[in-house]
Amino acid sequence: MIGRRWFTPWLFLLPALVILGVFLWGPAVNTAVLAFTNTRSIGGGSFTGLENFARLVADGDFRNALWHSLLYVVGVVPLLVALPLLLAVLVDSKLPFVAFFRVVFFTPVVASMVVVALIWDWVLRSDGLFNYVLQRLSIINEPVGWLTDPQIALFSVMAVTVWKGLGYYMVIYLAGLQNVPRELYDASKVDGAGPVRRFVSITVPLLRPTMVLVGALSAVSALKVFTEVFVLTGGGPARASQTLVPYIYERGITPGLELGYASAMSLVLFLLVLGFSLAGQRLGRAEVAA
Amino acid sequence: MSATTAPPRRSAQPPAVAPARRGGGRGRRWVGIALRYALLLLVLVITVGPFVWQLATSLKGAGENLFANPPDLIPNNPTLENYAAVAQVVPLTSYVRNSLVVAVASTITNCLFGAMAGYALARMRFRFRGAVLAVIVATLVIPFEVILISVFLITRSLGLVNTLPGVVLPTAVTALSIFIMRSGFLDLPREVEEAGQVDGAGEWQLFRHVALPSVRGQLAVVGIFSFTFAWDDFLWPLIVLRDPANYTLTVGIQFLSGTFSRDQAVIAAGTMMIAVAPLILLFVLLQKQFFRGVGEGAVKG
The missing domain is CATH 1.10.3720.10 (MetI-like)
Structure with missing residues (x-):
């Protein structure tokens, strides 16, 4: 501590501050500014007040994408809160080979989303494996266009998101499970509680804070979904599975270069993400207080 | 917490289950373990299935029908040509x-x-x-x-x-x-x-x-x-x-x-x-x- 020059800490911070400044804080401010301009390509553009937002309200494609993003959250979050918890309880055991299952269940998390999407693209096509299996099990009679039917495509993409997320959230729950005192389970066994009862009365209440965390994390990542949609359906057919980020990409990067308009959309996305994060934090705090 | 407010709906059940437990505690334990492994295997199929199918597809040669019905999980003539x-x-x-x-x-x-x-x-x-x-x-x-x-x-x-x-x-x-x-x-x-x-x-x-x-x-x-x-x-x-x-x-x-x-x-x-x-x-x-x-x-x- 003694004899250190005042700028020493700043030298240590310098690379991080420069990178965050140039590629994060700068762009964050710039996004907020661009959202109120009609900037089309570099340099040009002037302030147009709230015009972009007025356009957004009137833009049917935007409302469509926004609706799908919200639907995505509603569809994906409950599954990603519940299923990984069950999975975590299932693999939280010292029985032989369970450790192996634990590792295998994590593999989809490690594979990149592009690969996962391409693999499912092959499984879900109308003459693909999934339709075959379902037909053999007599669950369906005719092949279903999982990725080509406008009524279904969005939900198929959601299923892929859930499939890839299972292992990730399972690990978060596993960490939470390690904090549940074993004695509680032992005591309840003595009282004659079965596994279902133990799950409902001990595991779930004690893991509520973790469930809130998983809910918030999965909601935010559902709002940000891009790769699955882009690779599996391209947002189609006819925008039936388009969500916010692919639409921002379409209007702001390729093919369109409506930077101002796309930034306004980004701001809406940010408010949604912020809203869900804050709600998660609120709920989390209420949990701790309770 | 909700542990105490859990619905009493199941409270009628323990008496019915209790005799069975006294009689076959060991048996029930094994059923539980078997059930756990059955579920683990089910999730395993769901997790690994698509990867395996992709691997199988990648090993199929030019002469093989990729859309065969029933699908061939194991390629007829595994090849690395792809x-x-x-x-x-x-x-x-x-x-x-x-x-x-x-x-x-x-x-x-x-x-x-x-x-x-x-x-x-x-x-x-x-x-x-x-x-x-x-x-x-x-x-x-x-x-x-x-x-x-x-x-x-x-x-x-x-x-x-x-x-x-x-x-x-x-x-x-x-x-x-x-x-x-x-x-x-x-x-x-x-x-x-x-x-x-x-x-x-x-x-x-x-x-x-x-x-x-x-x-x-x-x-x-x-x-x-x-x-x-x-x-x-x-x-x-x-x-x-x-x-x-x-x-x-x-x-x-x-x-x-x-x-x-x-x-x-x-x-x-x-x-x-x-x-x-x-x-x-x-x-x-x-x-x-x-x-x-x-x-x-x-x-x-």
Whole structure:
């Protein structure tokens, strides 16, 4: 501590501050500014007040994408809160080979989303494996266009998101499970509680804070979904599975270069993400207080 | 808590179950275990099934019907010709090289810059430290997807479009990396550095030779996180890289699926070879840190 020059800490911070400044804080401010301009390509553009937002309200494609993003959250979050918890309880055991299952269940998390999407693209096509299996099990009679039917495509993409997320959230729950005192389970066994009862009365209440965390994390990542949609359906057919980020990409990067308009959309996305994060934090705090 | 307010709906059941339990406690235990394994196997099929199907497809030769009904899980004449086809048509080696460069560079910068910043924030007292920390915390709530357009603009004005540095730089150090490193340094006992200071070592030496070696665990977590993130990232490389020769694997493989849309077996070979193998290898090697990393990431993020 003694004899250190005042700028020493700043030298240590310098690379991080420069990178965050140039590629994060700068762009964050710039996004907020661009959202109120009609900037089309570099340099040009002037302030147009709230015009972009007025356009957004009137833009049917935007409302469509926004609706799908919200639907995505509603569809994906409950599954990603519940299923990984069950999975975590299932693999939280010292029985032989369970450790192996634990590792295998994590593999989809490690594979990149592009690969996962391409693999499912092959499984879900109308003459693909999934339709075959379902037909053999007599669950369906005719092949279903999982990725080509406008009524279904969005939900198929959601299923892929859930499939890839299972292992990730399972690990978060596993960490939470390690904090549940074993004695509680032992005591309840003595009282004659079965596994279902133990799950409902001990595991779930004690893991509520973790469930809130998983809910918030999965909601935010559902709002940000891009790769699955882009690779599996391209947002189609006819925008039936388009969500916010692919639409921002379409209007702001390729093919369109409506930077101002796309930034306004980004701001809406940010408010949604912020809203869900804050709600998660609120709920989390209420949990701790309770 | 809700443990006490749980619906009494099941309270009628225990008497009915109790006699059975007294009689066959052991038997019930075995049923439970069998049920657990049955469920585990079911999830295993759901998890691994698509990968296995992709692998099977990738091994099917030109003469084989990919849409056979019933589907052939095991190829009639397993062949590696699809793998050779991918390697020939796609500039595979350059994709691999690009992805490696990006992932390794991102790993190094995140570890080094993250550790430096984390060290200053954890171990040094200076003016505005609280403010710097607060601003970095605030950074965590800004998703990359939101500032995408403007990051692209700055990258373009810096002349980094279509270059690998353009892919790496925006995430060369993340707030998460800084936090993980900071928490590592916070846990170090003061005596570690004091011993070094007595020896007359400068700040950098202290950091490099005393503090850094004590946070290997956190370095591993940051390293693995950065590597996997960079290796798997799709959206940003898709935006920055314009020329197929500069593609990383994820963008390249998407490009490949467009080019080969007629031949699924070749795409399958590509996905298996390009993206699955290296990561599974990494994962198997570094399993422990991985799980720890996910835990830390969840708590800090």
